[in-house]
Amino acid sequence: MEVLLCVSDLATYFETEGKTVCAVDGVSFEIKRGETLGLVGESGCGKSVTALSIIRLIPTPPGKIVRGSVLFDGEDLLKLKESAMRRIRGNKISIIFQEPMTSLNPVFRVGHQIAEAAVLHRKISWNEAKELTVEMLARVEIPAPKERYYDYPHQMSGGMKQRAIIAMALICNPSLLIADEPTTALDVTIGAQILRLLRDLQSQLKMAILFITHDLGVVAEMAHRVAVMYAGKIVETADTLTLFERPLHPYTRALLASVPHLGKKTKRLFVIPGEVPDPLRFPSGCRFHPRCSSASDICRSRLPELRQYEDSHYVSCFNISSEAKEIPR
């Protein structure tokens, strides 16, 4: 399959009060057409900043993309003029956010806000856009879409709003959808419905999805491939199945071990010792070494590179070759 998005060595820093926060610090990954890449990590590891950097919505100042490239359809988004970037946003690349409750403008009708994107990018009349919007509302399984077109956001429930936001994101048939924790703010059952909807829509519309979440269960359900992020860097990427069966990086393993399993008798739930490092003062060497049980001298002094382990399995850890075959659960 053809590569749609190729992010390489992306770094985004925030300057606050003379200090620099390296939110994203040299991230590289690829997404192929029609594929879903899950980007997982704890909160604060730089997942959302990565997403915002790709479509260049980083608040500047204080944020700044300091290096790297984002090739989308062979074109470097970071080199585009702002006006050219605007033609891509909401058109070829769409993004949906975590907070459906506040993401819609409270004083405009929901239908109008969705149609606005279609009028802008597809150069169609408001009447045509309205028809398209109603069609799209039906597609995201909002009942009575014709009537709902005229709703204001406060008249919709959270799940309904997120559906409307999905409709807004997909109205121009984007080839890439960035979903930044789209279900975190919702009830579990509603969230599950939204996930199913996204999967259905993906197979209908053939778009690629960059799915950002801290929930490994959701990743297993949604993603073809997974990239694990820690402290502004990607520490491991692999096919979803491979990652869950043979996690290599100590962090990935710890993350998997901390997920409760239904029906399995676990004595105690594993907890990763220590805390997510302060992005103002990352530890030297491998950023995970203070929390890693198998850290050695080299881990403390040098930063490991992301290296290929198997076909599509990459990991950044000095200890992998020796330890990889034994996988404790």
Place this chain on the structure above:
Amino acid sequence: MNMEPGLQNPTMETSQEQPARSLWSDALHRLKKNRLAVFSFFIILIYLIVAVLCGAGLLATNYDEQSYKIDEKGNISLNSYSPPSFKNPLGTDIQGRDVLSRVLQGSWISLRVALTMSAIYIFIAVLLGAFAGYFGGFIDDIIQWLYQTLASIPGLLMLIALTFVLGKGLTNVAVALGLVGWVGLCRLMRAEYLKHKARDYVLAAKAQGAGPFRIMFKHIFPNTFHIVIISFSLGFVHAIMGEVVLTFVGLGAKAHEPSWGRIISEARAELAREPAVWWPLLSATVAMFIVCLAFNILGDALRDSLDPKLKE
């Protein structure tokens, strides 16, 4: 813009157990970094020292002394409207009095007005705000009705009417400013008390058998004190500006009192003279401007560092 939660400085979150201490030390830390605010603070300190020295009769005591001059023919006359010179750095007024001394004395008058006003309005606002927020119900309804009614009479008119019936004079101006000015702070206090009365520490105090007054003023009040401080700082500007307007309107300082409002009001006729007498106007205006600017900047900085959510 939503930032990653982890990017926020964890120390910014003040724990509920000891909100007062961490709030104040944190705010002080942030205030110290704001150089403009520190500078304003020193300006205000100078203003306070000058005002108190004037009030104690240690500085600018000659503010009411007329001076005389002798012309070539040996006639003695009032040294009226002498422009700034070495002897009178800011010149003299119509009666030959030193403008610098009068402007300095004006700081004492403005301080008196501001403190009288603040004492009155803060007392009313805190008391009523605490009662309305803490007790709720009928008491709250009455207090809300009271401040809504008061707020619906345009401020300046209410001030004029009140000073008018209290009788003209500086003290009554200050009292009127206090009686009219409590609504804004009262609203804020009410909201704070509403918020705090359900907090754990209040419940704990209740469980220990503390009465409502003890809870209101010993336990909750310290946690709302920063709002009073902010209001107090910005209130100075109101008091100073209010004195000027009411004095001009004829309700405030009397002719011999060297208030800034008096000096500015008199300047109207003085400017029209030939050559124009500009120094009293300019001196009083600049003095007022500096003090008001310093209070505005400090008040803003206090608000930003103590309670970023609090806006006009």
Place this chain on the structure above:
Amino acid sequence: MSAYIIRRLLYLVPTVLGVCLITFLLFNVVTTGEAIAKQRLGQHATQEQIESYLKTHGYDKPLLIRFFINLKDLLTFNFGRSEVTHQKITTMLWNGMWPSLSLMVPAFFFTLFVAISIALFTALYRNTFLDRSTVVLCIIGMSVPFLAYIILGQYILGYKLKYFPVTGYEWGLGVFKFLILPGLIYTAASLGSDVRFYRTVVLDEINQDYVRTARAKGLSPNTILFKHILKNAMIPIITRVVVALPFLYMGSLLLEDFYGIPGLGAMALNAIDGNDFAVIKAITFIGAILYVLANLAGDILYALVDPRVEFK
């Protein structure tokens, strides 16, 4: 909708009664009939003169009866006659209204337009040097006393440079030349606090999630600012405008006095000079009623702009 308006009108009843009560208390309890009589008739008035004054002004009746008479008079806009000019006060109010409005309405809306434009402009360039210097200029502008704006503006632009007439008024379109200068001074004096307020409003909106959504949609900054943000910002803007509207009717006391505009502000000043209690009372009451009505209008406008307000 009409049910909503009726409900809001009913809310006004306690406020209007409150206003009546406050004006009554001001002129009957804070100050007494005797005090007023002495003010009016001078210190040397005989006991008979005072008693006849009290009688003609209804002060001989018991307090409660007086309150109801007062209430009836206020609610029927029966303010009586001025104690100085002996004109009917309603006529005076009517005649004074037009000069006040002719000065204030254009000045107010011009200021509003300029302030919002600057606020939007600085919001586009937020966190730049341009934005920061605007904020500083605003605080500086707020710290200059209004009287200084008036006196210096009149002196420099009117008296020295002769760009505008110094004072004066005429009925008809020719009045324009007399109104430009006071209007501009009003704008200059209000701009600081206005720009700061509207800038805060716009910045509050700019940081909302829906703005990020709009950007993610690919909308241009202009569309986002002038369509999405401005419509949300209209809510606080309307509130502020509405609260200021009654002051347009009253005119600016100081501006009218300085520029010789025969409006209600000048009328209020004359009343203060002449101890004209009836006029002060009438102006205070009318001001409050207008304020209350303006608030009602604001609530209705508010409901039209904000779909979240329900007409239940």
